[in-house]
Amino acid sequence: MFKLSKDQIKPLVKNMGGCFATNMITIDGKKINFMYRETPTKDKPDSGWRFFSGYEDDEYINDAKNTQIFEVNTIANYAPDIIPFLESPYKTAFERNQDTGKFEQVLDFEFPED
Secondary structure (H helix, E strand, O other), X not given: OOOOOHHHOOOOOXXXXXXXXXXXXXXXXXXXXXXXXXXXXXXXXXXXXXXEOOOOOHHHHHOHHHEEEEEHHHHHHHOHHHHHXXXXXXXXXXXXXXXXXXXXXXXXXXXXXX
16 A cells, blocks of 8 residues: 555645545556646636546546545655646646656646636
8 A cells, every 4th residue: 555644745846726636646646647637626626637647437537536635735746756747837748758767748638628
């Protein structure tokens, strides 16, 4: 189990609001390999960020138990290499290049409808 305790979470980024991240990242310890920022929901302080390991299939994603809401700072503690991208505009997506390990912008991603 990979879950960080509250004592382990350091203030790495300003308060941006919430984000979605899957248990494959926060519990299983897999790297973030895909992330996108959609237009935030109106009902809660939402950053618009969604983080995935890339190993989640539709069945996994459709099970609400597998995705949770976190402060963006919490996810930055799991993966500090996302920090340079967090101020990216809405409707932006990034994927980790498996050869270089660096994030690259995905230009042909189809964002969920608002």
